[in-house]
Amino acid sequence: ELDPLSPGDCARMAYVQYLKGEYQAAEEHLRRSFELDRDYPEARFYQGLLHLQQREYDRAIECLSPSDFPLEIGLLAAGYARKGCGAQALDCVEKLSRLKETQYVTPLAKAFAAIGMEHFDLAFQRLDEAIDHKTSFVNMLLVEPFFDPIRCDPRFNRLLKRLNLSN
Template sequence: MGPGRKTRRGIGSRPGRAEAHTSMSQGLEWLEWDLAGAEREYKRALELNPDYVTAHHRYGVFLVVSGRSDEGLRELKRALELDPASLPINADLGNYYCTTLGQPDKGLAQLKKTVELAPNWPRIHALLSSCYAEKGMWNESVQEIVSMGGPGFVPRARMYAATGKRDEALKIIAQMKERSKTQPVSPMALANLYATLGEKDQAFEYLEKAYAERVPVLRGLNMYHVWDPLRSDPRFKDLLKRIGLPEN
């Protein structure tokens, strides 16, 4: 039984509920990459309950990563109006300001506000690290990860790569590959670093591994500038097409 059939059967037992349609849309979007089906379910959820926060939030994320930023921002702002204290909504809004929406200063302010709500939440520090990296604030990017007890491999290697310390970046990549023998290391992280170094073939090798593993964050491939060196390559365009993303 494929994942799609399982998703539909599980949700089908609770027809007519906004929560059920939102859950179904999540499976269709992130597990199956059935974007048309996912959008249909998000819209159905909001028809059933126009004030359902999670549907506005998740549909907003769907729209942003699908390249429909203006529509997505409206949904995210509506979700935040309905639940101003929501950590995930505040975090996602800040992240998208930093990346897709091209307003990193506004994004940093939003993320820092979210840190005040949950100073020990690892995800918000990871998003702050990413936002600092988007601005080229490498020391701050590394510190956000280290402050939570992480090794800071990715931001540290990106810092070295961006500042011409190629050998240092390659040493960290070697450490990550060694670490992968005993602990999970995302192929997206290695693809990220190889893209930063301009090593296109290696970057695509790990992007294809991520695709084979159906790594959900591939849905956000259009969001981050780290992939810009790959965008003109036919392999990148083919990957976007297979995921169902537009060419930016």
């Protein structure tokens, strides 16, 4: 049962609605999450995914900036790249490299950036590493729309097999 006063539960419900393609319902759950905690990182991450999926790149960039959370920075790089701002996307990748000197940076963050920048070979390398590192969000590979640009590549099915997911 969901707790309506939990920003985490509201954010996760938003993500479920997003996965179902019910973007307006997802926005409403995110709004509720932000009412409870305006800086809740999980909600910001899901909001970034939602805006990227809707090709609302300015809104994605706005909600993900500034950030010191690696996954958000990876999505921010994707947003800049998809908007056509390659220099800012590269700045985000460089920020991830700098963060790696002082904290753990999941390879999934760089995979998000690589997919957004259409560097698919690098994306597959980073996704393989994310599986090796047992990164939690990588288990969403089968259903997460962000991965659609690489879904038709045969390497994608190999990743799914590594995760014991069927396509």
